[in-house]
Amino acid sequence: MAKTDDERIASGIVAAIGGKTNIRAVGHCSTRLRLTLNDKTLVDEKAIEDIEGVKGQFFAGEQYQVILGTGLVERVYNIVLGGQGAEISTDIKGDLYAGMSLPQKLSRIVGDVFIPVIPVLVATGLFSGFINCITAFGIPMDENWLTISKVLMKTVFTYLPVFIAWSGMRQFGGSPVLGIALGLMLINPLLPSQDDVVKGVAEAITFYPFGIPWKIMNYQGSVLPALVVAIIGAKTERGLKKVVPDVIDLIVTPFVTLLVSGLLGILVVGPVCIVIQDAILGVAKAVIALPFGIGGLILGGTQQAIVVTGLHHIFLALETDYLATTGFNPFNAMITGGIIAQATAALVTGFKMRDPKKRGFYMSASLPAFMGITEPAIFGVNLRFGRPFLFALCGGAAAGFVGALLGAASTGMGVAAIPGIVTYLYSAEAIRNYFIIHGVGMVVSGLLCWFFFDPNKAEAEMGAKQSE
Numbered sequence: 001m002a003k004t005d006d007e008r009i010a011s012g013i014v015a016a017i018g019g020k021t022n023i024r025a026v027g028h029c030s031t032r033l034r035l036t037l038n039d040k041t042l043v044d045e046k047a048i049e050d051i052e053g054v055k056g057q058f059f060a061g062e063q064y065q066v067i068l069g070t071g072l073v074e075r076v077y078n079i080v081l082g083g084q085g086a087e088i089s090t091d092i093k094g095d096l097y098a099g100m101s102l103p104q105k106l107s108r109i110v111g112d113v114f115i116p117v118i119p120v121l122v123a124t125g126l127f128s129g130f131i132n133c134i135t136a137f138g139i140p141m142d143e144n145w146l147t148i149s150k151v152l153m154k155t156v157f158t159y160l161p162v163f164i165a166w167s168g169m170r171q172f173g174g175s176p177v178l179g180i181a182l183g184l185m186l187i188n189p190l191l192p193s194q195d196d197v198v199k200g201v202a203e204a205i206t207f208y209p210f211g212i213p214w215k216i217m218n219y220q221g222s223v224l225p226a227l228v229v230a231i232i233g234a235k236t237e238r239g240l241k242k243v244v245p246d247v248i249d250l251i252v253t254p255f256v257t258l259l260v261s262g263l264l265g266i267l268v269v270g271p272v273c274i275v276i277q278d279a280i281l282g283v284a285k286a287v288i289a290l291p292f293g294i295g296g297l298i299l300g301g302t303q304q305a306i307v308v309t310g311l312h313h314i315f316l317a318l319e320t321d322y323l324a325t326t327g328f329n330p331f332n333a334m335i336t337g338g339i340i341a342q343a344t345a346a347l348v349t350g351f352k353m354r355d356p357k358k359r360g361f362y363m364s365a366s367l368p369a370f371m372g373i374t375e376p377a378i379f380g381v382n383l384r385f386g387r388p389f390l391f392a393l394c395g396g397a398a399a400g401f402v403g404a405l406l407g408a409a410s411t412g413m414g415v416a417a418i419p420g421i422v423t424y425l426y427s428a429e430a431i432r433n434y435f436i437i438h439g440v441g442m443v444v445s446g447l448l449c450w451f452f453f454d455p456n457k458a459e460a461e462m463g464a465k466q467s468e
Contacts, residue, residue: 005053006072006075006076006079007079008051008053009051009052009053009054009068009072009076010076010079010080011079012047012048012051013033013048013051013054013066013076013080014080015047016043016044016047016048016051017035017037017042017043017044017048017064018037018039018042018043020080021038022037022038022039022042023035023036023037023038023080024036024037024038026077026080026081027077028073028074028077029073030070030073030373031067031068031069031070031073031368031373031375031376032065032066032067032068032073032375033065033066033068033073033076033077033080034063034064034065035063035064035065035066036063036064037064040059040064043064045057048066053068053072054066054067054068055067055068055069055361055364055365055376055379055380056365056375056376056379056380056381056384057379058379058383065379067375067376067379067380069368069376070368070373112171113164113167113168113171113227113230114164114167114316114317116167116170117163117164117167120156120163121156121320121412121413121414123156124152124153124154124155124156124157124412127149127152127153131149131150131152131153157221157320157323157324158187158220158221159183159184159187159220160220160221160222160223160226160320160324161183161186161187161219161220161221161222161223161225161226162180162183162184162187162226163183164183164223164226164227164230165179165180165182165183165186165226165227165229165230165233166179166180166183166230167179167230168226168227168229168230168231168233168234169182169230169233169234171230171234172230172231172234172235173234173238174230174233174234174235174237174238174257175237175254178233178237178254178257178258178261179230179233179234181258181262182226182229182230182233182258182261182262182265183226183229183230185258185262185265185266186218186219186220186222186225186226186229186265186266186270187218187219187220188218189218191205191216191217191218191219191266192204192205192217192218193217193218193220194217194218194219194220194274197215197217204216204217205217207267214267214271215271216266216267216270216271217270217274219270219274221320221321221324221325222270222273222274223317223320223321224273224274224276224317225265225269225270225273225274228265228269228273229261229262229264229265229269229270232260232261232264232265232269233257233258233261236256236257236260236261237253237254237257240252240253240256240257241253284315284318285318287299288330288331288334288404290404292405293400293401293402293403293404293405294401294404295334295404296333296334296400296401296402296403296404296405297397297398297400297401297404298397298400299331299334299335299400300334300335300337300338300396300397300398300399300400300401300403301338301393301394301396301397301400302393303315303334303335303338303396303400304335304338304339304341304342304374304378304392304393304396305393307374307375307378308378308383315331315335316413316414318331319331319332319413319414320413323411323412323413327411328409328410328411329409329410329411329412329413329423330403330404330407330408330409332409332410332412332413332416332420332423333403333404333406333408333409333410333433333437334400334403334404335396335400335416336399336403336410336416336417336420336437336438336441337395337396337398337399337400337402337403337437337438337440337441338392338393338395338396338397338399338400338441339369339372339374339396339416339417339441340369340370340395340399340417340418340438340441340442340445341391341392341393341394341395341396341399341441341442341444341445342369342374342377342378342382342389342392342396342445343366343367343369343370343374343377343417344366344392344395344441344442344445344446344449345366345377345381345382345388345389345391345392345395345445345446345449346362346363346365346366346369346376346377346380346381346382346388347362347363347366347446348388348445348446348449348450349362349381349382349385349388349449349453349455350362350363350364350365350366350381350455351363352449352450352453352454352455352456353455353456353459354456355456355459358459361380362380362381362455365377365380365381366381369417370417370418371417371418371419372415372416372417372418372419372420385453385455385458387449387452387453387458388449388453388455391444391445391448391449391452391453392445392449394444394445394448395440395441395442395443395444395445395446395448396441396445398440398441398444399437399438399440399441399444402436402437402440403433403437406433406436406437408424408430408433408434408437409430410423410424410430411423411424411426417438420434421434
């Protein structure tokens with residue numbers, strides 16, 4: 001029986017990496033097949049890239065990643081796991097952190113916790129974009145429908161610690177339902193609201209250990225306390241399961257886990273994390289607030305380079321804080337032009353290729369980037385040649401600079417480039433800013449690639465070096 005395209009891709013990848021016996025563990029994200037290998041020298045990178053359907057490949061630390069795209073990656077993953085051959089581990093999390101620096105590990109942890117939550121954050125951002133658009137243009141809304149719309153817009157951010165604690169417990173091997181309980185404890189309405197305390201409407205619950213005032217408040221909308229409490233809860237539960245007899249495990253383990261983690265979260269972790277979180281976000285916000293568009297220039301010109309390192313997940317907390325406290329996200333306006341610049345660089349590079357197959361591959365790699373997913377464009381085209389990637393960073397810097405000067409901001413997160421337009425529909429000025437920002441990113445990146453880079457010459461030089 002003839003092989004399907006999926007089977008052809010999967011068997012080609014397995015053969016080019018040295019066979020199934022060379023695979024230590026395998027996993028996947030939304031676009032990439034992730035592998036840890038026993039012997040990296042067995043990988044034939046050129047053979048991988050020559051497989052039709054593969055959009056790129058690269059090593060990240062000790063992990064080998066093959067870019068396939070959404071949908072296809074899961075089908076190929078299932079085929080690699082199935083069939084005859086050596087048993088393959090799917091527990092790739094331990095291997096994922098191998099070879100990473102401490103900042104990379106911390107960023108990756110934040111990313112792994114946030115990624116399952118992103119869909120609801122994206123949906124809420126889209127709700128906000130639609131509702132703000134309606135209200136901004138003066139379209140009358142019935143009070144009841146306005147209340148319903150606020151429920152759609154604000155529920156996720158109001159209960160954000162619940163989502164973070166749930167995802168964190170799941171990520172670190174604890175029971176997700178206990179994470180939900182811990183998250184709800186952090187935002188219990190019996191605790192005074194931070195906003196009300198600041199406004200003087202309510203007073204914080206105050207203890208005086210060693211004569212020092214220690215204030216307890218509601219941690220609604222906060223990210224770091226929920227993340228740390230989830231880590232404590234997961235480690236506490238896993239530790240208890242090792243020593244508590246099975247006959248009383250159902251009673252003792254969840255009781256002690258919630259007691260210890262809940263008290264630590266409310267009395268210690270929450271107050272400390274609020275101070276730390278405010279300091280970190282204060283530094284990031286200080287960069288964004290730099291005058292004359294400098295903050296946008298810095299962020300727009302570096303964000304996609306940070307994506308390559310895997311450290312970009314840390315910005316999720318910044319965006320979440322902006323949306324939870326102000327309802328607007330200026331960070332998105334500073335980096336979305338950089339995303340469209342990467343897409344444009346890949347598109348122009350592909351358009352200039354004389355080889356029809358490579359032209360189609362490079363141009364198709366730009367399509368996901370126009371929709372906000374830049375990995376295929378970055379790793380499959382721009383970073384492969386180098387110069388298009390640098391030109392795209394220049395486009396991102398220019399777009400971020402303009403976005404900062406315009407004071408642009410979106411009403412969502414996790415959605416950028418073309419789909420991101422929905423989060424700028426709240427006013428005519430915001431829509432204008434959206435098109436200016438992306439226009440600048442496209443023009444700068446596209447013109448630099450068009451006049452100062454020849455992919456045919458670069459391809460020939462790369463081929464000559466490989467044949468030496």
